[in-house]
Amino acid sequence: MTPEEFQEKFGIIGESSAMKDVVTKVMQVAPTDVTVLISGESGSGKEVIARAIHGASNRSGKPVVAVNCGAIPEGILESELFGHQRGAFTGAVESRKGYFEIADGGTLFLDEIGDMPLSTQVKLLRVIETGEFMRVGSSNTQSSDVRVIAASNKLLEEEVAKGYFRQDLYFRLRSVNIYMPPLRERREDIPIFIEKFAREFSNRNRIEFGGFTHDAIEALSGLEWPGNVRELKNLVESVIVLERGKKVDSDSIVKYLPKNETLYMGEPTSRFLPVHVDKTPEESERELILRALWEIKNDIVDLKSIIGSGMVGGKLSLPVPHAYTGAESDNGGTRDGAELNLREVEKYLIKTAIEKFHGNKRMAADALGISMRSLYRKLQEYKLKDV
Ligand SMILES: Nc1ncnc2c1ncn2[C@@H]1O[C@H](COP(=O)(O)OP(=O)(O)O)[C@@H](O)[C@H]1O
Numbered sequence: 383m384t385p386e387e388f389q390e391k392f393g394i395i396g397e398s399s400a401m402k403d404v405v406t407k408v409m410q411v412a413p414t415d416v417t418v419l420i421s422g423e424s425g426s427g428k429e430v431i432a433r434a435i436h437g438a439s440n441r442s443g444k445p446v447v448a449v450n451c452g453a454i455p456e457g458i459l460e461s462e463l464f465g466h467q468r469g470a471f472t473g474a475v476e477s478r479k480g481y482f483e484i485a486d487g488g489t490l491f492l493d494e495i496g497d498m499p500l501s502t503q504v505k506l507l508r509v510i511e512t513g514e515f516m517r518v519g520s521s522n523t524q525s526s527d528v529r530v531i532a533a534s535n536k537l538l539e540e541e542v543a544k545g546y547f548r549q550d551l552y553f554r555l556r557s558v559n560i561y562m563p564p565l566r567e568r569r570e571d572i573p574i575f576i577e578k579f580a581r582e583f584s585n586r587n588r589i590e591f592g593g594f595t596h597d598a599i600e601a602l603s604g605l606e607w608p609g610n611v612r613e614l615k616n617l618v619e620s621v622i623v624l625e626r627g628k629k630v631d632s633d634s635i636v637k638y639l640p641k642n643e644t645l646y647m648g649e650p651t652s653r654f655l656p657v658h659v660d661k662t663p664e665e666s667e668r669e670l671i672l673r674a675l676w677e678i679k680n681d682i683v684d685l686k687s688i689i690g691s692g693m694v695g696g697k698l699s700l701p702v703p704h705a706y707t708g709a710e711s712d713n714g715g716t717r718d719g720a721e722l723n724l725r726e727v728e729k730y731l732i733k734t735a736i737e738k739f740h741g742n743k744r745m746a747a748d749a750l751g752i753s754m755r756s757l758y759r760k761l762q763e764y765k766l767k768d769v
């Protein structure tokens with residue numbers, strides 16, 4: 383198999399020399415049983431590589447099990463990995479197989495291994511070296527034939543120096559170390575990613591795709607991409623959904639960029655000045671709307687308790703966030719005033735949602751949790767038809 387065929391088969395995109403080096407190494411190590419450590423920032427493609435290694439090995443007919451060591455609480459990880467005996471701890475009403483048994487004959491992908499507690503690391507080293515382990519609460523040794531591929535976005539050397547990671551395990555894991563460079567260090571791959579992700583996504587969802595202008599591709603190629611390929615992929619997918627068949631230029635790209643990431647047109651050398659962010663535009667918009675909804679909910683709760691406590695008629699000052707108080711709401715102080723404020727809040731939310739989704743009413747309605755029909759009714763009611 384040529385490297386190109388290999389990439390095609392396992393969906394590994396990229397033609398940069400960095401990516402080619404990775405592919406060469408992957409093709410060399412895949413057919414062996416050697417333990418592999420894949421390092422690199424989050425979203426750089428570590429899992430894609432781990433799955434390719436399994437897929438190209440003679441274990442490919444057996445399961446590949448992925449475990450995120452950072453996401454599983456410390457006390458539970460050990461029983462997840464090695465299984466437990468009935469009665470091993472409160473709640474262990476049944477004996478259960480761990481991932482080392484489930485993945486027998488196959489591959490175990492241990493993601494975020496830098497987050498594994500030291501006590502579990504000891505047991506992991508043992509099973510890697512001898513193939514033997516014990517279920518939690520059992521004194522019987524069991525064996526399994528599992529190839530371990532580990533990944534980390536932390537520098538394990540530093541974790542070792544700080545005493546958080548065992549040196550012997552680190553040495554054992556890094557017998558083969560594959561480093562995934564961040565996307566900003568292989569920018570020449572960005573146009574290729576954009577093209578492939580766009581085609582793939584529009585075909586899969588049957589959405590017409592109008593293509594990107596040269597400027598748009600250049601703009602995207604100049605960004606920092608702290609979330610790496612994952613962030614780029616998310617952006618391309620949002621653009622395709624929301625632009626529906628339009629040709630995407632650098633102006634329309636701007637609204638998909640995370641809030642504090644800005645395109646600077648002008649200076650030929652540093653046209654694009656990227657800033658670090660950790661949210662996709664969709665996420666930030668959703669968050670904004672959810673936050674507003676959460677606030678309105680609190681307002682209603684407050685209002686109910688005020689009404690319930692018989693304070694109606696007195697001087698009420700509602701805790702409506704000042705951003706929501708329009709000119710008309712200034713007559714607060716009575717129950718009517720309060721209702722008026724609520725209408726203001728609703729109006730404000732609808733306006734915000736529609737602006738946030740650039741006039742896309744379907745998405746605004748979804749984010750607000752109301753039907754398209756209610757949205758249109760409210761638009762009419764609030765005379766917001768032109769937003
Ligand atoms: N070289 C690549 N080719 C194709 N898709 C990729 C590549 N690198 C990353 N991706 C995609 O980007 C996303 C994040 O990749 P992933 O392997 O989960 O990153 P990591 O494990 O380093 O956080 C996934 O959707 C993955 O399919």
Ligand SMILES: [Mg+2]
Pocket residue numbers: 425428429493
């Ligand atoms: Mg990952």
